Every structure is written in C-alpha cells, then in structure tokens.
Amino acid sequence: DVKVTQSSRYLVKRTGEKVFLECVQDMDHENMFWYRQDPGLGLRLIYFSYDVKMKEKGDIPEGYSVSREKKERFSLILESASTNQTSMYLCASSTGAGVSNQPQHFGDGTRLSIL
Amino acid sequence: LAKTTQPISMDSYEGQEVNITCSHNNIATNDYITWYQQFPSQGPRFIIQGYKTKVTNEVASLFIPADRKSSTLSLPRVSLSDTAVYYCLVGVASGGYQKVTFGTGTKLQVIP
Numbered sequence A: 001d002v003k004v005t006q007s008s009r010y011l012v013k014r015t016g017e018k019v020f021l022e023c024v025q026d027m028d029h030e031n032m033f034w035y036r037q038d039p040g041l042g043l044r045l046i047y048f049s050y051d052v053k054m055k056e057k058g059d060i061p062e063g064y065s066v067s068r069e070k071k072e073r074f075s076l077i078l079e080s081a082s083t084n085q086t087s088m089y090l091c092a093s094s095t096g097a098g099v100s101n102q103p104q105h106f107g108d109g110t111r112l113s114i115l
Numbered sequence B: 001l002a003k004t005t006q007p008i009s010m011d012s013y014e015g016q017e018v019n020i021t022c023s024h025n026n027i028a029t030n031d032y033i034t035w036y037q038q039f040p041s042q043g044p045r046f047i048i049q050g051y052k053t054k055v056t057n058e059v060a061s062l063f064i065p066a067d068r069k070s071s072t073l074s075l076p077r078v079s080l081s082d083t084a085v086y087y088c089l090v091g092v093a094s095g096g097y098q099k100v101t102f103g104t105g106t107k108l109q110v111i112p
Helices: none
Strands: A004-006 A010-013 A019-025 A031-038 A042-049 A064-070 A073-078 A087-094 A110-114 B009-013 B018-023 B033-038 B045-050 B053-056 B061-064 B070-075 B084-094 B097-102 B106-111
Touching (some): A019 A031, A042 A073, B009 B018, B033 B070, B045 B053, B045 B070
Antiparallel strands (some): A004 A019, A019 A073, A031 A042, A031 A087, A064 A073, B084 B106
C-alpha cells in the first residue's frame, strides 16, 4: 500500500514565524500535492509538483512556497505565518504523467494553528 | 475559474442506492474524473475513476455523459459506514498548464 506521511498531526505556531510542513511518500510517485481544507470551502490546491525541483501554483499559492529536492519529499513553507493560514493541510501523491490521470493517495493531514 | 460543484448534503436510509452528481463544465479534454471518500480526521480515500461512459468496481459505479461536463457517483445499498463526505476531482487547463480541482463536497448521512 502507498504510504504518505506528514510529519506532524498537530502544530501550533506564532504569527510571523516561518513554518515548514513536511510530506514523504514511499512509492516513487512523480506527482505530489499540497492542499488546505477549511469548513465550507472544501479542499483547495496550494501547489503541486510533477518532478524533482519542478513546481506549479495551484488555486491559492499566496503566502506559501514549496520545495522538492528529492522525489519522495515535498515541503510546504509558510514564509511568515498569519492567522488566516490556520487550517488543515493535506499532502497527496500520484504516479504517472498527467496530474489527474491516476488516483491521489493522501496523508492524514496536519492541523496547523497560528496564534 | 469555474467551480466544480456538488450538492452540499444528502440523506439516505440504509440499503438504498445513492447517486451524487458533480458538475465540472471546465474539465480538460484528456483528463479523468476521480471520486474520493473522506471521514473526519482522515485524508480523502480513492473510490473510483473514469474518463467516459460507465465504470464499475466493487464499491461504486461512475456514470459520465458524452459531454463529460458532469459525472454521477452511484453507491449501491449504502450502510451506516458510508456516512462521509464525498468529493469529485477533475483536471482543468489553467494558464497554459494543467492542474486539478476538487468539487465542493457532498456530506452523505446514512440513516438506520
């Protein structure tokens, strides 16, 4: 079974801090994704990557950056955390060419609170 | 960017068939439609995927009309454990490259 592991289930940070959320997948998948999930807004794509060192903006990239230095690891960075970035963050991975042509496998999420 | 829309919620009795429709009128030409199930405090889990017409697996069926601007997830004979939020996911073309967008999600409540 594919395993997508997010480094923390719960995280509390302060406004203005630089925050790193880490995600690792163990199935050699080409594509990796970061979403945030908020009540009433569903899942929204922040960034995705289809190869090492490659990244593309999703629907809500403002205030975030990403890093993919190795194929199995995709990091989400909040450059200067703000309270409106309090949310559930979900990482996913999928194989193959074309970001929607194969099912995505999700981690269980990181619930981030910015105080 | 046009939204991918679903009904907010549905109720169903145990043993009934449930159909959840997703409207995705900006789907990219070569992209698939995928449905996920999500329980509280968990990430979404894959249910079924299709490109056109009908796809069936051991847990669900997926109906896609010829214009591919919508899709319907069909869950046969639901049980209490099917109470969850269901999302569709489609690929869309945006700004010269391809990305994915989730539907707004449908909260299914199965009633004994």
